Amino acid sequence: MKAAVLHGKEDIRIEEVMEKPLKQGELRLAIQAALTCGTDLKVYKRGYHARMLVPPTVFGHELAGIISETGVGTDRWSVGERVVVANSAPCGHCFYCLTAQENLCDDLLFLNGAYAESIVIPSRMVEKNLYRIKSSTEFSSAALTEPLACVVQGLADLTPKSGERALVIGSGPIGLMFVSLLTSMGCHVAVLGRGAERLQTAIELGAESITELRNDSSVESLQTGLGRLDLVIEAVGKPETWELALRLVRKGGKVNFFGGCPAGTQVNFDATRIHYSNIHMMASFHHTPSTFRSALGHIEDGSVPAAKFITQQRNLDELPFLFEEMAKGSRAVKTLIVP
Numbered sequence: 267m268k269a270a271v272l273h274g275k276e277d278i279r280i281e282e283v284m285e286k287p288l289k290q291g292e293l294r295l296a297i298q299a300a301l302t303c304g305t306d307l308k309v310y311k312r313g314y315h316a317r318m319l320v321p322p323t324v325f326g327h328e329l330a331g332i333i334s335e336t337g338v339g340t341d342r343w344s345v346g347e348r349v350v351v352a353n354s355a356p357c358g359h360c361f362y363c364l365t366a367q368e369n370l371c372d373d374l375l376f377l378n379g380a381y382a383e384s385i386v387i388p389s390r391m392v393e394k395n396l397y398r399i400k401s402s403t404e405f406s407s408a409a410l411t412e413p414l415a416c417v418v419q420g421l422a423d424l425t426p427k428s429g430e431r432a433l434v435i436g437s438g439p440i441g442l443m444f445v446s447l448l449t450s451m452g453c454h455v456a457v458l459g460r461g462a463e464r465l466q467t468a469i470e471l472g473a474e475s476i477t478e479l480r481n482d483s484s485v486e487s488l489q490t491g492l493g494r495l496d497l498v499i500e501a502v503g504k505p506e507t508w509e510l511a512l513r514l515v516r517k518g519g520k521v522n523f524f525g526g527c528p529a530g531t532q533v534n535f536d537a538t539r540i541h542y543s544n545i546h547m548m549a550s551f552h553h554t555p556s557t558f559r560s561a562l563g564h565i566e567d568g569s570v571p572a573a574k575f576i577t578q579q580r581n582l583d584e585l586p587f588l589f590e591e592m593a594k595g596s597r598a599v600k601t602l603i604v605p
């Protein structure tokens with residue numbers, strides 16, 4: 267089968283890869299849709315992922331497909347079923363799994379290899395994080411479940427209430443998914459981000475105001491322009507926007523530091539402001555089987571318009587060139603890869 271193989275820093279090659287025979291409990295999927303993601307771009311730029319990937323390796327983690335082969339002991343599944351799979355499966359017996367925090371599982375098993383014609387689903391994932399999709403759900407929409415599940419996790423931690431004023435910092439796919447869900451929960455949403463097209467998409471998804479974040483934007487002018495903010499979500503992953511989030515939230519407000527910064531990043535927070543303004547600070551990582559299921563529900567009931575997040579389509583062969591473009595800063599929200 268054909269697959270994109272990451273050989274190192276900024277080195278993707280489309281190669282013919284041997285299909286592995288299935289072990290007990292495993293399934294093979296014929297991949298119908300894969301989506302690009304900021305995490306994959308980071309992996310491309312660095313040439314590896316500390317927790318998940320050592321080159322040469324297949325990669326990509328947002329996918330949906332059709333079961334093409336079933337291993338021994340997978341009687342609940344049949345060839346031809348349309349499914350979406352999460353990119354991880356928790357162990358089910360560590361402290362975190364037993365306390366409904368499977369996103370923090372001590373032994374999270376990751377799945378990579380979405381940029382390929384087929385993929386083997388390990389038995390733990392078949393048991394814990396594989397879902398049938400409706401015949402009316404597009405594969406490309408189903409592939410959005412993984413990033414949306416992270417956003418659902420972020421909102422489960424943030425607990426927004428209807429009528430609250432929320433600011434999303436960041437207009438990438440994650441920021442835009444926050445806009446979509448916060449709006450559907452009855453929040454008034456403002457977006458601070460970059461790129462006219464992405465900000466326009468934020469409006470289409472229900473944002474009431476958009477502000478272009480410039481290098482010379484002053485905190486005071488942003489505070490004046492944005493007004494009282496009950497909730498601030500940082501969906502960029504840079505120390506400057508983490509610091510900005512804390513400065514923009516109202517007294518007694520909540521901040522979710524959702525965007526992950528590179529390892530070793532330090533941020534400067536004013537401890538006085540955190541204490542005397544009674545700021546609630548939190549961060550959210552990854553997803554659980556429960557938030558994954560709920561994300562799929564939002565896609566299938568139409569409350570999140572998945573198609574809005576996918577702005578272009580490429581063939582698998584074009585992937586090396588696409589990642590070059592992305593590394594140069596292309597502004598597509600997400601690209602659908604069709605094997």
Ligand SMILES: [Zn+2]
Nearest residue numbers: 303305328413
């Ligand atoms: Zn992703």
Ligand SMILES: [Zn+2]
Nearest residue numbers: 357360363371
């Ligand atoms: Zn566990």
